[in-house]
Structure formats: C-alpha cells, structure tokens
Amino acid sequence: MKKISIVVSCYNEEETITLFYKEINKVINKMKNVNFEIIFVDDGSKDKTLEVCKDLHKKDKKVKYISFSRNFGKEAAMLAGLEYASGDYVTLMDADLQDPPSLLPEMYKILEEGNYDCVGTRRVTRKGEPSIRSFFARCFYKLINKMSKVEMVDGARDYRFMTRQMVDSIINMKEYNRYSKGLFSFVGFKTKWLEYENIERVAGETKWSFWKLFKYALEGIVAFTTAPLAIASIIGIILFLLSLIAIIFIIIKTLVFGDPVGGWPSLACILLCVSGIQLLCMGIIGQYLAKTYLETKRRPIYIIKETD
Numbered sequence: 001m002k003k004i005s006i007v008v009s010c011y012n013e014e015e016t017i018t019l020f021y022k023e024i025n026k027v028i029n030k031m032k033n034v035n036f037e038i039i040f041v042d043d044g045s046k047d048k049t050l051e052v053c054k055d056l057h058k059k060d061k062k063v064k065y066i067s068f069s070r071n072f073g074k075e076a077a078m079l080a081g082l083e084y085a086s087g088d089y090v091t092l093m094d095a096d097l098q099d100p101p102s103l104l105p106e107m108y109k110i111l112e113e114g115n116y117d118c119v120g121t122r123r124v125t126r127k128g129e130p131s132i133r134s135f136f137a138r139c140f141y142k143l144i145n146k147m148s149k150v151e152m153v154d155g156a157r158d159y160r161f162m163t164r165q166m167v168d169s170i171i172n173m174k175e176y177n178r179y180s181k182g183l184f185s186f187v188g189f190k191t192k193w194l195e196y197e198n199i200e201r202v203a204g205e206t207k208w209s210f211w212k213l214f215k216y217a218l219e220g221i222v223a224f225t226t227a228p229l230a231i232a233s234i235i236g237i238i239l240f241l242l243s244l245i246a247i248i249f250i251i252i253k254t255l256v257f258g259d260p261v262g263g264w265p266s267l268a269c270i271l272l273c274v275s276g277i278q279l280l281c282m283g284i285i286g287q288y289l290a291k292t293y294l295e296t297k298r299r300p301i302y303i304i305k306e307t308d
C-alpha cells in the first residue's frame, strides 16, 4: 500500500488545526487504499498549537508533530516536514484550509498514472486580498521571471503533491536562504498545475504583513538571479560613457566660449544623482554579500525542541 505524508506548517493556528484535521479526515476516509500520515510542524507558536497537536497525536497515531524551539519561518517548517516525512508521496499544506483537501484524490490519481512527478496548485484569482497586495504580487512575478532562468508561476501556492524522488532532491538542497517557489522549479520534474479560485482562511489571521512579503520577494530575487548585479554594472558603464561625452562637450565649450564660472547647481544635481546610484549599487552588492555571509555560517535552518 502506498503512503501519503501530509506536511502542515503551523504558526499560531490553535483555532484552525482542529478544523483542518476534521476536513482532511473526510478526504482520508474516502481514500481507502492508501496509508496516511499527517505531520504538523509547530513553527514556535505562542498559542496552544502544540497542545492541540499533542492531543490529536494521542487520539490518532496517523498524526505526528514536530515543534521548533522558536519561530523559524514557513520555509524552515516546510523543510523540517519534508525531511521527517516517510511517505511515497508528500504534500505540503497550510493549516488554514486555504489549500482545499478535496483536491488530494485527484492529485494522487494524476501521480499514480505515472506521467507526472508533481501536482502544483495555483490560484487564478486573488479574491479577498487587498488590491495593492495583488498589484505588487503581479509586478513581482513579472520582474522575477524576466530576470531569472528558473520559472516562477504567478499565483502558485506551496500546496503541492510530490513523488519521493522530487522530495529527496529538494531536501538535498541545503541552502540557508530558502525560497521554495524557486527551489520547486529549480529541481525540475514534470509538474501538472491545478487551478482554483482563492479561498479565504477559515479562522485566525494571516501571518504575512505587507513588509514581510516585500522582504520575502527580495529574498526570492537574490536567491534566484544575479541580474541586479549585472544591472548595477550596466548602470556604471552607461554613466561612464555619459561622462566621457560630457567631458568632450565641456572642453570644446571652454575652447570656444572661454571659461566663465557658473553651473554649480547642475553640478550639485549631478553629484547627488550619481552618488545616489552608487549607493544603490553598493546596496545591491551588499544584499548578495549578506546572503553569502549567512550561507557560509552554516547555521541550522531550524532547531527541534520536541517531536513525537
């Protein structure tokens, strides 16, 4: 019998976990010829998430849990779950039921047929999300897809159903700065996309502020493309060429019209502009340097406090 591992990352989800467990059980009961394990990864929650997980584990041996020593972020939680999972197939889900469990039988069927290695899901609408957030999200996907060779699918969720082979190749990437959407595309394999309309979370509230998402977007860019570095050098070359033209222009002007003092306002503007660009480029280089620095420290991606 095949086994499916369901990895659920949870941060302050005491309200949603029981709802999730109820819904997922409905689906599990329908899929008679498959074994299941549900792995709740408690990402250092400050509420009763861990207690709820332990209760479920006592009642139902399918339920396992991993609890972090502090909040390490969803990326770390997903990695821990993937490493712990022992199934032939592994799926990543959110606890808030925004990832419909009802898709599981279809996903399983698609992989069992053997033509695909992964089933991904994408939202075709962003209903219920602030429009400014959707706007920036769309801009981000356009930008990163222009810059990076690895394709990032707009609206793709972390809700995926993968074969053991694909999971193993993801686990093998031990980078510290993890950007899963990119890692999933990076490993390749054939992915079939299922589409659905956005569903709002059942209870609790989102853990992603606009600022957190913005930083996550920058992380994605730095992790999957070095194009900003190239852009910095191109800006440098363009400014250098412009300055050559300006030098020639000024020499000729001085020879023809003499050298009356003046033009300091324009000089001040040029100085400001160029030093601004210099700082920007240094900042870009700094971002990559910082990531390299963190990567070389080889700190653990997560620390487990307790597990079943």
Ligand code: UDP
Pocket: 008, 009, 010, 011, 012, 013, 043, 071, 072, 073, 074, 077, 093, 094, 095, 096, 098, 201, 205, 206, 207, 208
């Ligand atoms: N999550 C997590 N660690 C974090 C933040 C979020 O494990 O630091 C989990 C959270 O519990 C949820 C999933 O990631 O199961 C998605 O989070 P959320 O629903 O807040 O994000 P949204 O759906 O609004 O993008």
Ligand code: MG
Pocket: 094, 096, 098, 201, 206
């Ligand atoms: Mg959510």
